[in-house]
Amino acid sequence: GAVVSQHPSRVICKSGTSVKIECRSLDFQATTMFWYRQFPKKSLMLMATSNEGSKATYEQGVEKDKFLINHASLTLSTLTVTSAHPEDSSFYICSAAGLGHYEQYFGPGTRLTVT
Amino acid sequence: KNQVEQSPQSLIILEGKNCTLQCNYTVSPFSNLRWYKQDTGRGPVSLTIMTFSENTKSNGRYTATLDADTKQSSLHITASQLSDSASYICVVSVGGANNLFFGTGTRLTVIP
Numbered sequence: 001g002a003v004v005s006q007h008p009s010r011v012i013c014k015s016g017t018s019v020k021i022e023c024r025s026l027d028f029q030a031t032t033m034f035w036y037r038q039f040p041k042k043s044l045m046l047m048a049t050s051n052e053g054s055k056a057t058y059e060q061g062v063e064k065d066k067f068l069i070n071h072a073s074l075t076l077s078t079l080t081v082t083s084a085h086p087e088d089s090s091f092y093i094c095s096a097a098g099l100g101h102y103e104q105y106f107g108p109g110t111r112l113t114v115t
Numbered sequence: 116k117n118q119v120e121q122s123p124q125s126l127i128i129l130e131g132k133n134c135t136l137q138c139n140y141t142v143s144p145f146s147n148l149r150w151y152k153q154d155t156g157r158g159p160v161s162l163t164i165m166t167f168s169e170n171t172k173s174n175g176r177y178t179a180t181l182d183a184d185t186k187q188s189s190l191h192i193t194a195s196q197l198s199d200s201a202s203y204i205c206v207v208s209v210g211g212a213n214n215l216f217f218g219t220g221t222r223l224t225v226i227p
Contacts, residue, residue, distance in 0.1 A: 004158075006158075032213060041222070042219065043204060043217045043218060043219045043220050044159070044204075044217050045217075046215075049213065091156070093158050093159075095158075097213070103149070103161065103164060104215065105161075106151075106158035106159045106160070107158050108157050108158045109156065109157060109158045111156065
């Protein structure tokens, strides 16, 4: 099956700093990648959708200047949380879909803690 | 409004017992329905995926059913194991991989 990895698996950063999370599709070309955040005991909430080589499409209420998404290649997308605040602490999950695939393949998630 | 609702919100069962989780949806137009297992601190892992014409699909001890007329699905777990403790999420798709509607999940705890 398709494998998606994320790095790091967990990160702790200080308030005001920026942190980058990587999402990689290991064995297929991901034409579309998705970024989700998940709060404790809640379901996944879509933040943005990115197509390779294009600007990401953000969901309503998600600040594009705060959550910078880059999808420069067919196997890598990055999410940068800029000027992080404690309320940004959450579980961030990416997923990827290839051309012609009708399923998203999820990464293992990244636990972000902002102190 | 496109919605996916799951019940129960949480469930505790004894090891070896069976259980059934429910999913009701109002998503339209329907493309497919998936059940995912999400361990704590991990990403969702696909268990089953069903299209409109499929009524049931099994994956080991997991059996999913779909009634497209009533817009209901269930996930039945037989002979539960401690490792089945996780959140189970029902996800309904509207055409392709890009439009997914997530249920809030059922938190299953299997105790010895």
